[in-house]
Amino acid sequence: MTAHQSNLTSSRISGGVATDRRHDSAHKHVTGEAVYIDDMPEPAGTLHACLGLSTAAHATIRSMDLSAVRSAPGVIDVLTGEDVPGENDISPTGKHDEPVLAVGKVQFFGQPIFAVIAKTREQARRACRLAKVEYDELPAVFDIAGLDPLSDRLVTPGLTLKRGEAAAAIAGAPRSLKGRMAIGGQDHFYLEGHIALAVPGEDHDVTVYSSTQHPSEVQHMVAHALGVPSHAVTVEIRRMGGGFGGKETQSNQFAAIAAIAAKRLGRAVKIRPDRDDDMTATGKRHDFVVDYEVGFDDEGNILGVDFVYAARCGFSSDLSGPVTDRALFHCDNAYFWPAVKAVSAPLYTNTVSNTAFRGFGGPQGMVGAERVIEEVAFAVGKDPLEIRKLNFYDAAGESSGRGVTPYHQPVEDNVVHRIVAELEQSCDYAGRRREIAAFNANSPIVKRGIALTPVKFGISFTATHYNQAGALVHAYTDGSVHLNHGGTEMGQGLYIKVAQVVAEEFQIDIEQVKITATTTGKVPNTSATAASSGSDLNGMAAQNAARQIRDRLTAFAAEKYEVPVEQVVFLPNRVRVGNQEIPFADLVKQAYMARIQLSAAGFYKTPKIHWDRDKGRGHPFYYFAYGAACSEVSIDTLTGEYVVERTDILHETGRSLNRAIDLGQVEGAFIQGMGWLTTEELVWDDKGRLRTHAPSTYKIPLASDRPKIFNVALADWSEAFEPTVHRSKAVGEPPFMLGMAVLHALSDAVASVAEHRVCPRLDAPATPERVLMAVERVRKVASG
Template identity: 55%
Template sequence: MNRPLDTARLQPAEAFADYLKNTAARIDAGAEALALRDGARVGISRPHESAHLHVAGAAAYIDDLPELAGTLHCALGLSPVAHGRLLGLSLDAIRAMPGVVAVLTAEDIPGTNDCGSIIHDDPILCSGEIRYVGQPLFAVVAETRDAARRAAAQARAAATIEAAEPVLTPQQAHARGQYVLPPMHLERSTHEGGARRAIERAPHRLKSTFDVGGQEQFYLEGQISYAIPKEGGAMHVHCSTQHPSEMQHLVAHALGLHAHAVHVECRRMGGGFGGKESQSALFACVAAVAANRLRRPVKLRLDRDDDFMVTGRRHCFWYEYEVGYDSEGRILGAEISMVSRAGHSADLSGPVMTRALCHFDNAYWLPDVSMHGYSGKTNTQSNTAFRGFGGPQGAIAIENIIDSIARELGRDPLDVRRINFYGKDERNVTPYGQVVTDNIVHELVAQLEASSDYRARREAVAAFNATSPVLKRGIALAPLKFGISFNVKHFNQAGALVHVYNDGSILVNHGGTEMGQGLNTKVAQVVAHELGVGFERVRVTATDTTKVANTSATAASTGADLNGKAAQDAARQIRERLAACAAARHGGDAAAVRFANDKVEVNGRSLGFDTVVAEAYLDRVQLWSDGFYATPGLSWDKDRMHGRPFYYYAYGAAVSEVVVDTLTGEWKLLRADILHDAGKSLNPAVDIGQVEGAFIQGMGWLTTEELVWHPQSGKLTTHAPSTYKIPTANDCPPVFNVRLFEGPNFEDSIHRSKAVGEPPLLLPFSVFFAIRDAVSAAGGHRTCPPLRAPATSESILRAIESVQAAPA
């Protein structure tokens, strides 16, 4: 934003209106007004479809649903140790506690005791092996939530456990060769001898290690499921999830039912960020098993502490690398091993590592490269999807390498980055074989370099540092190239239903889920545009497995791409039927009938949209349709790690300037300039909000959000807001310039837009490397700072001590 909001003086609705006013200042309002007049409903900035409900506190989440008579409440008894064997459970005392109705164990699950997303290695309730502190051992069902929680808290006394030594870090797991999946290898050789030979022949070599921590999703609404038994043994589950179809299948397996007997519904989530893609399954399954057993509705809502202790998060990564480069900083060969903390089970660690390997190149041509991925099995929570899905962990490694090369050569890191960029007609094939046909990184970075006044500000930073012994400033520009599509080909499909009622109103249902990102808003805009009506005519209903089946997760930034295209397909079919009906009634060619601004132009006449709909109803024209979309042109050989896994790439870049206190390690972001590629944006206001949010969230990952497990017990000690620091409004820079790069998508995406959920999370790399630049200045730029992420004040101080101790 151009200025910080004084939210203390604003009511919620006023604050939101003021935010939109500031956002609109960065958007060409005149062009939008013209487009709106001409009938466009996409490319228009409009508020989130539930914004008025959000600011009024009237947006209903699962815990807001009226509880049915007889509803029971569930809580989980958690393991107090990280590794060992569960020898027995003494549950009679817990069953006798006030309000307790039942206590369920693994033996009470009628179907499969597993909620693994891909590999069946993730028990719903412990059945022998204890894998981490916080693993659910049993479930308590009681008349009230407090009674259930009090009873579940007796887990330590109820469990007889034979403890064993835990493995807690990815380095420990790697040393033991202990992985949840076989190692992955991705190599590309353009010269004889490959990466190893290229490194050995290079004029300069760099060999080091690096590590980056994980990140808690910290969604505002915690994990929750509400299971309601239905007739014939069926089950209706309200679940806060990004993947209703997967919840449907896993609940069905747990209950021993067919999928058609399980109905999963989600109107909205209070945030997801990947944490509700696969890991909502355990809670949906436990609630459903309890409801099935007792034939009463059961709600399971986690406390924030339990949410931290039970669920996984972004994978932390540890890297070993060696690169060879020339005197200009051009990378000639690179070899890297990436080791992630997968946790106790596979979950989505395989696809996360795949994406990390496929994003190690980021925006750079790497002629000879050898990459190795290891998903370390540890006695910690099973890590899972998080915004970026491994892409940020892969890309930050090459950015750290390039920053280090620049420091070794005494060059501006931007110059070294630029010399390594992908080319237009050559040097444009990724290590996994995809041709980069839509490369705009050169012009995008050039625009940002000019608009941010990067060169002059770098000189000003150097001048400031020369006269400031305690406070040091740093500045960095970091680019991004991010592939859009699921790495697994068959996930790239979506369905939708569009109903036009005979009063001209429109109801839409699609397979995506709304978690605050504006997906329903964009889909409604697409349908309104296709039918030529006002946005207010369109209503999007809850995601529901009984309406659109076999859906993919709302993840990988594909929500609007897939579901927007599917809804467009359905709306197009209805429009064509309406056009044919109007032409039959009023004459003229159906192909010439025009729909815009709630009017239908047919054979020289202008009719209201609702009039044409009413006539079509009388003529028995079908006024609803299903739509479907499958992303074209994708291929992936998972064994060779080769193909075209991405439909297109999104690009972006950010410049960040920071100041660091060398005595305390405290730092502040002074200014951020962002230019991000959203293609031909469906909704610039929503997209700019997504970029801003991703930037701040990614900044938290790289600076303040530190996860700490006790080295002996394996307990996560940073399991509450009191010990885990996410960014707040005070961490936003006073100067925050965010713009969207102008230019349509090269590929035929929905209205030539580009995904904007995950890619901008890489933009705050610029914050981390600006801090690294300031730390380097504290040592007179004599050596590369050994700064790890997150760059907490403690990490910054350690790095400062190291560079100041380096020989002159």
Template identity: 60%
Template sequence: MDAPDHAPPVRDGVHVPRRHDSAEKHVAGRAIYADDAPEPPGLLHGAFGLATIAHGRITALDLDPVRAAPGVVAVLSADDVPGENDTGPVARDEVFLAASEAAQSGDVHFHGQPLFLVAAESREAARRAARLAQVSYAEEPAVLSIAQAMEAGSRFGTPYRMARPDAEGRDAPQAIEGAPMRLSGRVEIGGQEHFYLEGQVAMALPGEDGDLHILSSNQHPSECQLIVAHLLGLSAHAVTVEVRRMGGGFGGKETQGNQTAAAAALIAHCTGRPAKLRLDRDDDIVTTGKRHDFVIDWEAGFDATGRIHGICVTQMARCGWSLDLSNAICDRAMFHADNCYYLPAVEIVSHRLRTNTVSNTAFRGFGGPQGMVGIERAMDEIAFALGLDPLAVRRANFYDPPDAGGGRSTTPYHMEVEDCVIAEIVDDLAARTGYEARRGEIRAANASSPVIKRGIALTPVKFGISFTTSFLNQAGALVHIYRDGSVMLNHGGTEMGQGLFIKVAQVAASELGLDLDRVKITATRTDKVPNTSATAASSGSDMNGMAVRDACAKLKARLRGFAARHWKVAEAEVEFLANRVRVGRKTIAWEALIEAAYLARVSLSATGFYATPKIHWDRDAARGRPFYYFAYGAAVTEAAIDTLTGESRILRVDILHDVGRSLNPAVDLGQIEGGFVQGTGWLTSEELWWDDTGRLRTHAPSTYKIPACSDRPRVLNMALWEKGMNRELTIRRSKAVGEPPLMLAISALHALSDAVAAAGDYRRYPGLEAPATPERILAAVERVRDG
């Protein structure tokens, strides 16, 4: 079948806005999540029995009342795990079920730790029965806070150090000593609960020969596959993990989803019946990890312009009871302790602290936000001490722009920053928003407003893109072309609402020259694309897009060769057009080419693979290139506080963000807005609080305040930087957008700080901690007024 030579161009390729592939299903309630999958006959429901102390040993355990409860089919403890009783992702130090019924023993490391597992005919029956266990403990002193852990020396490994001398060979303490001025400070940064809309859930379906098929809400199916296999004493090929979509992840399902999947799998393995476990929201918050809370100390030497000569930074992070991903997270906090600023002589020391609290884990930004808050506090406090606009001090310390040759482009970890466009973005944003004039107007208005004080801040973001664990920077893909010309693709990335699937489908459609509706992307499964990395580190589109591109290139090369042979032309005369192919002087419809290739026994399936180039990291030497490139952005936030109540409101936000050449501007703008709002929640209202017994009290929407619709800024202006272009060879020169926008919210914290300073007529620096709750704002107002 010939096609007209002037057929319409391909629709919905890359660089155009396209709605999320599941948007209509999300709105209509037709999107199928793990908990919505049809429940097979004989399904059992699971629930954990949880520890009620923070630290100690089990001395007696009676599970007979649990077994006798209505509807209970099985009660499982550590004794029933056939393989390795551990779900730790890296160090293998995370006990799955802490209690041994046979030995009447077990170590407890945090309040809410899973001790045993109940399987019952209904979810409610399992949850009720789990509370009937009779457990006796020998309690031991618990280490709960960063201060207690530092005092006790309770940490994972030894402190990790990253340092670089200045051009004269002076180390950071020497450079600080020789600087015209010196200043030191401390900032406390709270953690954050992921609070995804869909909680942790998994369903395990037993198959032949002991095989298992697991439906899981999980960001890392391949890791889940291995952990379940180890737990059950199986080979990986006996376990298939499938993820169609998640109702949010934010890092909370990178490792934490494995525990729920392992529970469902263990029940299915031991009973031979399908099993499901969906955590109650309270249990979810109590038993799963959070963003790490940090305390950061810093000391800097600088000159009259605010330019830093030397700086020492000490980062202390609460990691919880097991290691989880804390080493990589704390490493990234160190990598981002510079943010956008060249630090001539620098020393960064990181303490990874072991506490008797839930093991903290990945969260959007993966340590980077905490590192940035530290350096932004230093910039702000230096500016206050000098009586300068904080933006002037920030500008004085920016890395050199590309190809400037000024010698101010080396990071603390010895990587050269070759793509720094932050000065241009900041200048553009400041001009668009009238930042300088608004700052003056706000100060004048504050002078005549005794109760309501306003503040404004402009802060930048430089965020490194790649997994800092180098081997994770790989992705695979599988692309099938069916006989009718339709295309099915699969890759190792997971869809958690961020729009990864639609972006990668756009890449495939564009590479093959097809309309987007000819391309179908299917659920992520470990039996289709093996050994994949987590959908994390903002690398989902970068890596999976390139893997799909590689598979499409193989198919096009195969089809080009076939077309040349079949129609007897040179391969150079075969050209892929929109939904058709030109072969010599003929134009062939796409489906006609595919039918001919099928009849000629040409393979219409290909795998693709991508490994991120250039990156390397020597952890012992603390130097290398851990990132392929950097993403940049800046935000201006205007906020107001009530000095009588401590209440605050974000009034206006303006964002300019660099996403390179956007694959899908609509999706990218959604990620920027969502990231900013989530970051604002972390820094203003979301407070985690453990009591003196180690029990988490902020474990439900009634006690943990995420941003609501009414908390959205009254004015929110977002724009993609028009000049954006990735200097590195990424998929269509795009840049990652998942994590970097969250750190734009640091501008909100500093706008609130500026408003608090106004309450004391700008005489004393507020020292506002995060989250900036009404209580903390009131305390800061009292400090600046007392000063």
């Protein structure tokens, strides 16, 4: 049989939707062939930039002597804020509160105040150290623990969510309690740090290669900084070595500086800060202080809650408004609060402006909810899992009266009961709970703990206008297909998933679909690849474009071969037209000869969503994603050191586009979430200096920190409630919150030293030091 005949008789395409396909660049990642911006051949004469950072946290700049910097070996130019030709601002929200380079005043230790452009990166770095800057220091605030969230300075207005009368419900409840929880921040710690390469063109044009999750925003910010129209700036990115939200807005500054220098000097300019400068000068996950008050009955039914979520936001607004909004959107996690009030307080501090991070405030909101559940469980003397199940949203949804969120959106797709029940059974929660109790009774030093925690996470940008995407698809006359869309690839497998969607539409092998770099020159006005919406938005936009071409091919074939359109059927790598079959490539060639358009721009906007922030009401999420994790830990009560013995996860991804990719996302998200809640600790000193600014002082989870036994499963019955792309569900952010199971297992182990009579109130990150202090505190409270 010839290859041609084999192709015609094939019954299945290679790599379509629902195929376990490896990441398109996986082999390149492990061999080093994957090209990142720093791997790209540099244009002749490329110069290198380095940031000069402030050494005061809050001060006016009395004088800045850069003469030694300018005369240093290899230095070509030095830029200050006065040299920005357009607007000296890169605020993503339009508040004009974040300069490219600070002028006259600095507001955090490490704020960029000048940039050196030199022949080599090393020369630029060395020259930066020669600056002589004198400051008149101003009062500074670094920590939010002592601030009043209702009266101290905010970087942007807070939000209030309210349903029912929380104060009255708490006052009328048989029992009540109040408390406070501190939740730490987190550095993105991507393998590839920030980087930008700007290449000047003729007229006002500049091409910027930027490691960014939001090419369109970088395009607009660079244009504003240069004082040119957006059409003069092209931004391109093939892949990032990690993003996690840190490259949604933070890449703006590096791209702007590279572009300003490139246009000023007429030469390509690259900027790649070292890890210390990157960690010092760029934003992180917001740390929170959560004040809570809860009313409940003797069974553990929660009757009313009152939350205040205060966040350390830094010196500018950045994305702190929507981040703290989303914290409130998830202050319920999977639980129905009969009466609820939740207030956010995005507080100003003289620290780097915090930004997006996987989950975008949702994790902090959920951790606050889980602390309330835990407090109630200890107060009534029950297993926290029992209190969790008692307070779940009803499976019946809105009709039961227990299916409406604090922002008045009905929960219509609730599967948390089934997820938790299946996981509880498959991991033998009850049996292991008994075994752990027996172990702890006979182990005076090492104690074990277990916890099973759920996740309900809303999917969509809460800024409604971001819920749109575009794509561009070309079919060539040899049957190959070119794909471009607005989504960015940061290791999460977005490119391969969207390519699978296109391959499925045309019924061609995935090898026939060319995945091309994201560029503002092909698909304009795109949204950030964030909010777990990459596949949802870009997959639907690409599907829309592919269907336009497929429909044209169908109409052409029906007319040419004089058959009804119903008799034109796309089969694997071929098209059945009436009673004959034509190779896909042949049909495309025939269509071209008949002057049929073989290119299409696709578009998609998420339906049904709306949000009125002033009223605190709406339908901000298209659907919810659900999951649950059960973790078991052991702690050394003499040192506070601990080991994650086992984790079982059941997560739902709808009809997965690619289970292999989704499993990897769940595993990685859990480990990253676990790291946030256990070992990753950000520390600022009394001068506002970040002391944990390198791998030597900041501990991310290692391979050896993973659970000894790690069982991860996707719910094979799951299907999206709404008509998403092939009924799949988002998987980028939701599994991050599964890491809460480790925090609560540690709490359970700590509580065992006093036979679970005292709530440990374990703050995050639960470092060994905090675990040890919690053990001593619980013992002290229990004894006296």
